[in-house]
Amino acid sequence: MSKEKLQKIIQRATTDFDYRKRLIQEPREVLIDEGFSIPPEKKVVILESTDDMFYVVLPLSEKDKKAMPQPLEYTIEDDVVYLKGRLDSYTVEQIRETFLGWEKDISFDLKDLTYISSAGLSFFLRIHKQLDQAGHKMGLLNLQPAVKNVFVLGGFDKIFKI
Amino acid sequence: MDLWKTVTEVLGDYYSEFGRTNIPKPKSREIFQKILDKAQKSLNFRKKLISSPVETLAQQGFKLPRGFSLKFIEETKDTIFIPIPPFIGDKNPKESE
Numbered sequence: 001m002s003k004e005k006l007q008k009i010i011q012r013a014t015t016d017f018d019y020r021k022r023l024i025q026e027p028r029e030v031l032i033d034e035g036f037s038i039p040p041e042k043k044v045v046i047l048e049s050t051d052d053m054f055y056v057v058l059p060l061s062e063k064d065k066k067a068m069p070q071p072l073e074y075t076i077e078d079d080v081v082y083l084k085g086r087l088d089s090y091t092v093e094q095i096r097e098t099f100l101g102w103e104k105d106i107s108f109d110l111k112d113l114t115y116i117s118s119a120g121l122s123f124f125l126r127i128h129k130q131l132d133q134a135g136h137k138m139g140l141l142n143l144q145p146a147v148k149n150v151f152v153l154g155g156f157d158k159i160f161k162i
Numbered sequence: 163m164d165l166w167k168t169v170t171e172v173l174g175d176y177y178s179e180f181g182r183t184n185i186p187k188p189k190s191r192e193i194f195q196k197i198l199d200k201a202q203k204s205l206n207f208r209k210k211l212i213s214s215p216v217e218t219l220a221q222q223g224f225k226l227p228r229g230f231s232l233k234f235i236e237e238t239k240d241t242i243f244i245p246i247p248p249f250i251g252d253k254n255p256k257e258s259e
Contacts, residue, residue, distance in 0.1 A: 010244075015251035027244065038242070047245040053231045055245040058201055058208065060237050 009034055024048065079105050080141075084112035087120035099127050104136055111142035116150050128160060137161075197222050201234075212236065 013020040023030045027044040038044060047055040072091035073084040085091065128138045140162045151157050197219065201208040210218045212234045216226055226232060235243050
């Protein structure tokens with residue numbers, strides 16, 4: 001979220017009454033119109049300060065931040081999918097839809113995947129099964145030791161090519 | 163992305179730009195920042211800050227002008243809070259409603 005853009009929005013909201021009203025009523029829509037991207041699961045609330053009282057937002061404590069789901073980044077190039085970050089029950093939802101309908105060979109490049117949970121494992125298992133039935137192959141590349149360990153411990157190294 | 167920081171900076175800039183006198187001066191902003199940092203580390207302090215903001219701030223050397231108060235809102239995992247300054251424009255476009 002860029003400071004300049006937000007500053008413009010806030011300044012406009014202090015002098016343009018209709019704009020302020022709309023910002024308070026539908027903050028998400030206004031911010032999106034102004035070019036911000038807001039994750040669908042996040043609510044946006046505008047706090048109106050008055051002449052003698054103003055609001056200050058306390059950020060999440062460090063502990064809460066750590067407990068927050070980390071996003072997963074992914075890029076698809078031809079038949080190679082590059083995954084960066086963590087693959088857990090939360091982030092797996094980001095990519096599930098895309099790959100459930102996949103109908104050709106595919107490789108996942110995991111060199112920047114730092115963590116995988118059982119939800120991540122079952123995702124790969126599901127995709128593998130689905131492709132296998134259609135006669136396609138799934139490969140996993142460049143696994144980090146910690147991630148590879150999870151596969152080996154679960155016996156998945158016998159199912160997947162890693 | 164540090165949304166909260168962005169918002170407070172914006173708010174601070176806004177107030178100083180419009181020359182509002184009852185808003186903390188840059189030096190107090192430094193103290194204020196320290197207080198916020200403390201609230202990040204100590205849960206007890208954080209609770210105090212939320213339940214009695216004016217008194218807790220004063221104890222830390224940050225005195226608000228008389229009659230001026232401040233409310234702390236805790237960010238949550240699923241909500242983005244954006245504080246905006248009071249309205250200072252003209253409310254006349256109401257006719258069009």
